[in-house]
Amino acid sequence: MERALNFNAGPAALPLEVLEKAKDEWLNYSGTGMSILEMSHRSPEFESVLNHAKKLLTELLDIPETHEVLFLQGGASLQFSMVPYNLLTEEKRAYYVLTGVWSEKALAEARKLGETITAATAKPKNYTTIPSLDDLQLRADAAYLHITSNNTIYGTQWPSFPDTGSIPLVADMSSDILSRPLDISKFGLIYAGAQKNLGPSGVTVVIIKKDLIREDASHLPAMLNYHTYYKNNSLFNTPPSFAIYLLSLVLEWTKKNGGIAGIEDINRQKAALLYKTIDESDGFYKGHAEKPFRSQMNVTFTLQSEELTRKFLAFAKEEGFKGLNGHRSIGGCRASIYNAIPLAHCEKLADFMLRFKKMN
Incomplete structure (x- = not known):
């Protein structure tokens, strides 16, 4: 079969080598006589897959010990709500930089949960640019600054990232994570739907600074609380197991290349x-x-x-x-x-x- 010339925006192309390996292991993963699709997420075999994916991502992105890797569901769209749910408190305000449709959607969800400020916007220029870092208006009452690192619809990308000091920098990196080196220590939280560079749709990666994971957030719904996933190694409920497995294969391919x-x-x-x-x-x-x-x-x-x-x-x-x-x-x-x-x-x-x- 001739492979398509696939330039889809997402779900996007996966490496052929990854698909071929998944095909080889489709019916019998690692001698278990089962497909990953059939395997209990509580089994040691699957937990090994999850931990392997976490280890590879930590290695490739040079994630410091100050941060934790979580595997969630719901795509970036759920993170539009989870971020303010967990980080935006009554006495704080959330700051957003608008660079396209997805940052607009993130801001719209945050507005439902607390006070928000548009720190800068490229909308007057029809989202053909990224606002100057000098234009950012941050105050001491900022719970976080949210950016979208790459804008799939308009084709713009942050060439560098703002230094927010003690204010957590939150980034939706769904469409460019793993594509260039990052200083993870600059970010309080990074989230990314996998279906561009990391793997198939269904799993969302969150890289969060540990001191932002609130143990006192028991008032939040369990499935919207980062602490739930942190204390359960992303296994509080049934995770998107096959998507995590494919993500691990993509990370292996990335390391090999x-x-x-x-x-x-x-x-x-x-x-x-x-x-x-x-x-x-x-x-x-x-x-x-x-x-x-x-x-x-x-x-x-x-x-x-x-x-x-x-x-x-x-x-x-x-x-x-x-x-x-x-x-x-x-x-x-x-x-x-x-x-x-x-x-x-x-x-x-x-x-x-x-x-x-x-x-x-």
């Missing part, structure tokens, strides 16, 4: 190739994001008319490209080039873009 540094190098090559194709097209293709803030994960662009855009997408589909449609809210085109996308697929896309320009 040079770790974060190796992955970042390839990601930069992929993005540079596509942006070069856009920039040298004499206006035939136009990138959405301002150059200093272009995403290494989501390359967003338009053509000279909606009719030409539709024609581009139709021809791309005929040639085996998947997922190049822009988000339904803004249209246009988008190539999501997460970690698992081979450089060769980006080369094929760049070649197609050049051929289509010549034809039109």
